[in-house]
Amino acid sequence: MALTSHPLLSALRRNPTGAVLIALQIGITLAILVNAAAIVTHALQKMDRxxxxxxxxxxxxxxxxxxxxFNVYSASSADxxxxxxxxxxxxxSVIVGIPLTDDGGTTTVGRLPESQGPTITSAYLPVDQxxxxxxxxxxxAGRDFRASEIRVPTVAHPDPRIGIVIVTQALANALFAHRSALGQSIYLGGRTPSTIIGITRNFMxxxxxxxxxxxxxxxVPEIVTQYAAYDLLVRTQPGKRAVVLREAKRHIDAADQNAVVGYTWTLSHAKYRMYSGLRNLAVFLSFLTLVMLVLCCLGIFGLGTFNVVTRTRQIGIRRALGARRRDIVTLFLAENAITVSAGAIFGCFLALGIGQWLTTHDGLARLDPWYLLVGVAVLALTSQLAVWQPARRAARIPPAVATRTI
Amino acid sequence: MLEMHNISKIYRTDLIETHALREFSLQVAAGEFIAVSGPSGSGKTTFLNVAGLLETFDSGTYKLDGQDIRGLSDNARSRIRNEKIGFVFQSFNLIPDLDIFDNVDVPLRYRGMKAAERTARIANSLELVGLSSRMRHLPAQLSGGQQQRAAIARAIAGDPALILADEPTGNLDSLMARQIMDLLEKINSMGTTVVLVTHDPELARRAERNIHIIDGLVADTVPASGARRRERQGPAHAESATD
Incomplete structure (x- = not known):
C-alpha cells in the first residue's frame, strides 16, 4: 500500500472540522452502542432464565x-x-397468588426473628396439598404437605402459626449457604418459627x-378464606389448556349464579407480561442504537461524499500522478480509519464512564471489555462500509480532471 | 520516445460529436524538446491528455518508450504515468493540504519506493528547483513561480523519461515564466524529453521543434531557429545557423 499515516494526518489536521465532528459522533455512538448492548444482553439473559x-x-x-x-373453602373445594x-x-389446586404475576404476596424470611438478624424478601405462596x-x-429434598397439614384460617380464627413450610432451593441456599436447610427453623414476617420440611427445584x-x-x-400449607375470592391453578395435559380453560369457565358460571370468574391467566401470557418492561427496554435501546448507528453511517457517508465533491480536482491530480483506483479507495478508507480510531478512543473512555455511572447508580454489572472490543469492531466495519460508496465514486474520477482549468 | 500514428479522439454527447484529434501523427525522439501550439480549441489539451495517458483514444497507434499503449488496463496506464511521465500543469495542481515535501512525495509513494530513497529524491529535486528551504511550506505560502517550481520538482522526482508541460507559464508573469522555461530547458539538457503545450508563440520558439495544431490536425512542423537549437547543436552548428 502506497500510503503512510503522516500526509493523511497532516491533511486531516489542516481540515479538521468535519473529521472532528464525525469522530465525536462515532465516540458518542460507540458509548451508547456498548452500554445499550450490555443492558440488552443482560435483559435477554434475564428473560431467557x-x-x-x-x-x-x-x-x-x-x-x-x-x-x-359465600364460603371460600366449600366453593373452592367443589370447584x-x-x-x-x-x-x-x-x-x-387452590392458591393465593399467581406465579409470574403481581397477584400475590411477599414476606420477609430470616434464620432469626426480624429484629435479631438479616432477612430476605421472598414470594409467599399459600397452597393446598x-x-x-x-x-x-x-x-x-424432604417431603410435600399432607392434606391434614393444610390450615384453613378464617376471619374468626386467624391462627397466625404456620408451623411447616417448603422453600425453593435458591431460598434455602440464600438462608443456609452450604448447610442443609431441611429441618431448620425460619421466621416468616413477625410470626413464630416454621420448620422447613421440603426443598423444591427452583421456580419463579x-x-x-x-x-x-x-x-x-x-x-405455606394454607387455604386462604378471608377474602371473597380465591385463585385456582390448573395444569392440563399437554395441548389441552385452551379446552380445559373454556370448560372450567363454563362450569363455574353455570354451577353458581353468584360466582364470577374475575380473570384468567395462562402462565405463558403471565411470563410474557412479566418481562414486558425488560422487553420494551431491550427493543427501545436496540432501536435507539440502530438509529445512532445509521446516523453515524450517514454522517460518514455525507463527509465522504462532501470530500469527493470538494476534492475532485485533487483526486484527479493524484490519478494523473499515478494513483490507481484502489489507491484512491485506500486513501478514503485510511482517512476514515483515522477518524474512526480517534472517535473510538474517545468513545471507549465515554463508554467506560457511562458504564461506571450505571454500575454506581443502577446496580448494573461492570461493563465487560468484550463489549468495547465488539463495539469498536462493529463501528469500524460499518463506518468503512459507509465510506465505501463515496470512495468508489472518488476512484472513478478520471485523471484528465487534472488538466481542466476551472 | 513518443510515436503517434493516425490518432483520433472524438468526444460524444447525445447530440453532437466533436473530433478533437483527427488522424494525428507525431514522433518525438528521446531527449527532444518540442512545443505543441495552436489556438484555443485546436486540440492541444486533448493531445496532452492522450499523450499523458490521461484519456484513451478512439483509433490509431501510440507507443510510448516503445510500449504500445492501446488496450492497456487502467492500472497499467496509471503505472506508466507514474513511472515514465512527469506532468507540469498550468495551475500547478499542487495538493493544498500537503506541504511541498509531501506534494513531491505523492507520485513516489504511489510507486512504492522506500522512505529513504523517496527522501533523497525529494531533496535532490527540490534542490534542483531551488526550493530546499521551503519544503515544509504549504503551497498557499509560496508565490506562483515557486509553486510551479515545486510542481516541476514533483514531475522530475521520479526521474521520468518524458515531461509533459501544459501551459506551464500561463499563470505567471514574464520574469517567472522565463525562470520556469530556463528550468525546463535545464531538465531537458539532462536528457529528459520535454513536450511543451502552449498557445504562446514566443515560448514555442524556445523548443527545438514547434508542432502547430489546428482543428485536431498537425498543420505544420517548424524547426526552431533560436538559441535553443544552437545550444543543442553546439557552437559550430550555432555559427553556421547564424550565417
Whole structure:
C-alpha cells in the first residue's frame, strides 16, 4: 500500500472540522452502542432464565362471589372436585397468588426473628396439598404437605402459626449457604418459627417480577378464606389448556349464579407480561442504537461524499500522478480509519464512564471489555462500509480532471 | 520516445460529436524538446491528455518508450504515468493540504519506493528547483513561480523519461515564466524529453521543434531557429545557423 499515516494526518489536521465532528459522533455512538448492548444482553439473559414452571399447559383463574353467604373453602373445594375429574386436567389446586404475576404476596424470611438478624424478601405462596403437583415443581429434598397439614384460617380464627413450610432451593441456599436447610427453623414476617420440611427445584413465584431474586419462594400449607375470592391453578395435559380453560369457565358460571370468574391467566401470557418492561427496554435501546448507528453511517457517508465533491480536482491530480483506483479507495478508507480510531478512543473512555455511572447508580454489572472490543469492531466495519460508496465514486474520477482549468 | 500514428479522439454527447484529434501523427525522439501550439480549441489539451495517458483514444497507434499503449488496463496506464511521465500543469495542481515535501512525495509513494530513497529524491529535486528551504511550506505560502517550481520538482522526482508541460507559464508573469522555461530547458539538457503545450508563440520558439495544431490536425512542423537549437547543436552548428 502506497500510503503512510503522516500526509493523511497532516491533511486531516489542516481540515479538521468535519473529521472532528464525525469522530465525536462515532465516540458518542460507540458509548451508547456498548452500554445499550450490555443492558440488552443482560435483559435477554434475564428473560431467557427458566421459570421452572410448565407455562405452556398451566392457567390460573380468580373466582369471586359477591353473595353474603359465600364460603371460600366449600366453593373452592367443589370447584377443585370438578376440575380434578375433568378430562385433560393433570392437577388443580387452590392458591393465593399467581406465579409470574403481581397477584400475590411477599414476606420477609430470616434464620432469626426480624429484629435479631438479616432477612430476605421472598414470594409467599399459600397452597393446598396438591400445590406442588399443580405447579409441576419436584422436591429435591424432604417431603410435600399432607392434606391434614393444610390450615384453613378464617376471619374468626386467624391462627397466625404456620408451623411447616417448603422453600425453593435458591431460598434455602440464600438462608443456609452450604448447610442443609431441611429441618431448620425460619421466621416468616413477625410470626413464630416454621420448620422447613421440603426443598423444591427452583421456580419463579409471584410478585418478584423476574428480578434478581425471582426464585426465592416460600410455600405455606394454607387455604386462604378471608377474602371473597380465591385463585385456582390448573395444569392440563399437554395441548389441552385452551379446552380445559373454556370448560372450567363454563362450569363455574353455570354451577353458581353468584360466582364470577374475575380473570384468567395462562402462565405463558403471565411470563410474557412479566418481562414486558425488560422487553420494551431491550427493543427501545436496540432501536435507539440502530438509529445512532445509521446516523453515524450517514454522517460518514455525507463527509465522504462532501470530500469527493470538494476534492475532485485533487483526486484527479493524484490519478494523473499515478494513483490507481484502489489507491484512491485506500486513501478514503485510511482517512476514515483515522477518524474512526480517534472517535473510538474517545468513545471507549465515554463508554467506560457511562458504564461506571450505571454500575454506581443502577446496580448494573461492570461493563465487560468484550463489549468495547465488539463495539469498536462493529463501528469500524460499518463506518468503512459507509465510506465505501463515496470512495468508489472518488476512484472513478478520471485523471484528465487534472488538466481542466476551472 | 513518443510515436503517434493516425490518432483520433472524438468526444460524444447525445447530440453532437466533436473530433478533437483527427488522424494525428507525431514522433518525438528521446531527449527532444518540442512545443505543441495552436489556438484555443485546436486540440492541444486533448493531445496532452492522450499523450499523458490521461484519456484513451478512439483509433490509431501510440507507443510510448516503445510500449504500445492501446488496450492497456487502467492500472497499467496509471503505472506508466507514474513511472515514465512527469506532468507540469498550468495551475500547478499542487495538493493544498500537503506541504511541498509531501506534494513531491505523492507520485513516489504511489510507486512504492522506500522512505529513504523517496527522501533523497525529494531533496535532490527540490534542490534542483531551488526550493530546499521551503519544503515544509504549504503551497498557499509560496508565490506562483515557486509553486510551479515545486510542481516541476514533483514531475522530475521520479526521474521520468518524458515531461509533459501544459501551459506551464500561463499563470505567471514574464520574469517567472522565463525562470520556469530556463528550468525546463535545464531538465531537458539532462536528457529528459520535454513536450511543451502552449498557445504562446514566443515560448514555442524556445523548443527545438514547434508542432502547430489546428482543428485536431498537425498543420505544420517548424524547426526552431533560436538559441535553443544552437545550444543543442553546439557552437559550430550555432555559427553556421547564424550565417
Amino acid at each position: 427458566p421459570t421452572g414452571l410448565d407455562t405452556r399447559d398451566t392457567f390460573a383463574m380468580e373466582v369471586a362471589d359477591l353473595s353474603r353467604q 377443585l372436585a370438578y376440575l380434578r375429574h375433568l378430562p385433560g386436567v393433570a392437577a388443580a 396438591q400445590g406442588l403437583r399443580t405447579l409441576d415443581v419436584p422436591l429435591v 413465584g409471584p410478585q418478584l417480577g423476574g428480578g434478581e431474586h425471582a426464585y426465592d419462594t416460600v410455600l
